[in-house]
Amino acid sequence: MTTSDVIRNFITNEILHNPSVIPLGDDESLIESGIIDSLGIMTLLAFVEREFSVEIPGDDLLPENFASISAITALIERQMVR
Amino acid sequence: MKLISLMFESMLVAWYQVREAFEEGGLKNVLRQRFFWKRKATPVVMGLLDAAPTPGRILQDFSYQFVEIKLDHLRNKKWIFSTASRGVKASRNIKKGWRGFALVMKNQVVGDVWCVIPCGEGIPIHHSDLGMLGIPCGKKDAYAFDMYISPEHRGENLAAPFHRSLHNLLRTEGCSKVYGFYWDDNLPALWMHRIMKFKELPKRQVTRFLFYMKSEFIPGKSNHSSQGQHVS
Numbered sequence: 001m002t003t004s005d006v007i008r009n010f011i012t013n014e015i016l017h018n019p020s021v022i023p024l025g026d027d028e029s030l031i032e033s034g035i036i037d038s039l040g041i042m043t044l045l046a047f048v049e050r051e052f053s054v055e056i057p058g059d060d061l062l063p064e065n066f067a068s069i070s071a072i073t074a075l076i077e078r079q080m081v082r
Numbered sequence: 083m084k085l086i087s088l089m090f091e092s093m094l095v096a097w098y099q100v101r102e103a104f105e106e107g108g109l110k111n112v113l114r115q116r117f118f119w120k121r122k123a124t125p126v127v128m129g130l131l132d133a134a135p136t137p138g139r140i141l142q143d144f145s146y147q148f149v150e151i152k153l154d155h156l157r158n159k160k161w162i163f164s165t166a167s168r169g170v171k172a173s174r175n176i177k178k179g180w181r182g183f184a185l186v187m188k189n190q191v192v193g194d195v196w197c198v199i200p201c202g203e204g205i206p207i208h209h210s211d212l213g214m215l216g217i218p219c220g221k222k223d224a225y226a227f228d229m230y231i232s233p234e235h236r237g238e239n240l241a242a243p244f245h246r247s248l249h250n251l252l253r254t255e256g257c258s259k260v261y262g263f264y265w266d267d268n269l270p271a272l273w274m275h276r277i278m279k280f281k282e283l284p285k286r287q288v289t290r291f292l293f294y295m296k297s298e299f300i301p302g303k304s305n306h307s308s309q310g311q312h313v314s
Contacts, residue, residue: 038270
């Protein structure tokens with residue numbers, strides 16, 4: 001399963017709590033749609049750091065880094081390289 | 083007499099807050115709120131006059147009302163505060179000259195936020211956060227603080243629309259900027275301020291032991307502008 005798929009599944013099941021929702025697109029806006037709100041970011045961040053064994057510094061907690069599944073994937077891959 | 087009344091209300095607020103903190107997370111939670119060492123705080127600012135209102139949902143989408151809290155409302159028990167300490171705090175804050183705004187559903191206050199315009203018309207109004215955080219409030223600048231949404235209504239995406247309502251009101255009153263701050267370890271607050279594109283100012287680290295508080299700039303710490311760029 002790709003990084004994007006892992007994130008997609010997590011958001012669908014644990015944040016949207018709706019496994020039957022139409023799969024989120026890689027570039028679908030997560031913030032404007034309200035999916036990643038101020039509580040959602042806590043849940044998502046904890047998952048990303050645990051699942052991918054990365055640490056996302058405060059300076060990278062930017063809306064553009066969590067705007068879509070693609071953006072989150074790119075952020076994780078950058079952290080893995082460090 | 084007024085001073086004694088304020089002191090009494092402040093003690094009552096503190097008592098309620100300790101009790102609520104204990105109910106939420108035990109003694110550890112109570113101590114964490116009153117004893118910390120070099121906790122990072124980020125002051126923020128948003129221009130109100132030259133920027134368009136930030137896009138996003140408004141309170142009307144949620145069927146909540148945005149109303150200013152007046153002493154009469156509290157005396158007449160117009161609303162019920164979901165969290166007891168917030169009602170007591172409201173009375174004390176208004177007497178200090180601070181303005182409060184409530185998020186109301188039916189007759190219940192589910193959230194509130196406070197605001198002071200230190201250098202507005204009339205006598206300057208003081209708030210200890212301004213010195214602690216190095217916030218340079220100018221004439222007609224506002225400082226918004228202590229936003230609270232009751233636990234049962236968190237997760238409903240209310241914080242940003244609530245802030246937008248306050249900003250819109252301040253804008254119509256001629257305020258040019260609104261300042262605020264968030265604790266760096268308060269991820270929901272950090273996220274909300276960045277979503278709303280507040281500009282971040284130099285960070286501070288704050289030490290507190292009960293009523294003693296001290297803050298200092300963090301040397302060499304970069305901050306982000308509202309566009310996510312590093313500014314020195």
